[in-house]
Amino acid sequence: MDQERKGHRWFAAIYDRMTASAERSYMKAIREEIVGGARGRVLEVGAGTGASFPYYNDHADEIIATEPDRYMLDRARRRAEEAGRPIELRQSPAEDLAFDDASFDTVVSTLVLCTVEDPAQALWEIRRVLKPSGELRIYEHVRYDHAFGAFWQDVITPAWRWFGAGCHPNRDTASIIREAGFEFQQLELMKPVPPIPPMVFSRPHIKGVARPS
Template identity: 45%
Template sequence: MQDLSEFQHPRFARMYERLSAEAERNGMAGLRRRLLSGLSGRVVEVGAGNGMNFPHYPPQVREVVAVEPEDHLRALAERAAAPAPVPVTVVRGHAGALPYDAGSFDAAVVSLVLCSVPDQAVVLAEVRRVLKPGGELRFFEHVRSANPVRGVLQDLITPLWRLMAGDCRPNRDTAAAIRGAGFVIEDIDRFVHKATPKSPAMAHILGLARRP
């Protein structure tokens, strides 16, 4: 059994449980629908959290395998899987060592998770491995701002932010990491979004990449 102790953030998980519900009402639900629109086949969702994506999967999806390492969030995801419109299986595990054969999935979803994984390159290599050739990677992440001043501010706050927000690093260039892992980005939207009215406005990316 995988040792997932480094991924346990119970205080943040309970805070995220509250904030994610508020964020859904503040426009996050529409962003999740955009992220998942048009998906089909067998999908792996990496870092599924408390399962906020599950209601938004389209009916063309045959199965979702949702991997989540944090115990409290995974329990919430298991609860959210029951009423989902497509079959969802919630799995104990982490993104750096996905327990699946190469080419097992038609698509992969990463949603507000690549900010907090220990090593983006390792995770994206695993995602690439389990995708079929031509498989899609759908991504929705908050990232380092293209504005130089805001970017420097993100660099400055990142050490404290990591302690408060479950090891989240808001200053990563995730689009570059996706390309560096060998994916071809076919569509990307960059925008600023406030998850809740009291949250800071943060740069985000949302789009589709493909394994060649």
């Protein structure tokens, strides 16, 4: 956790430029659906620079966004000010959420579970703070479902983690979500990026809505 607290200054500095083309093309519709579907009291984990903030609508009554990396958090603060509605920010990893049990209607996670240090612990925490009727709304890049792709993801992961501020391209995130006690109401496998390096290593994505089972 120490590295996240210390932060990744350079990664935070280039993040919005690095993701600008994806945001303009496929991420817009995905955020409209995943973030725009958030209702009630909402917790966003790993908010990064706040790319999701413009997509919350009036169905979200209260928004609390957490992010452990102080450089990301600085940028998220600026985005929150531009959002035109209150978004409370807290510096915190998803593995240790300082909120009461069953206190949120929705938890949003976009491109975060690849990076958290302990995804199983993060998902147990998310499940703890979600109401039994609550929703976990996710968009994540995940492990290939065939051995060839997964093998190359395992090979590239040590280097990818270094360049990608802790990102693991080889996580079977849907399984980790289920093992933490969630049931998917919707789950879609997507391949929105072309099969060329480097994107080919993080090509399968999942978009889903899960409920505590």
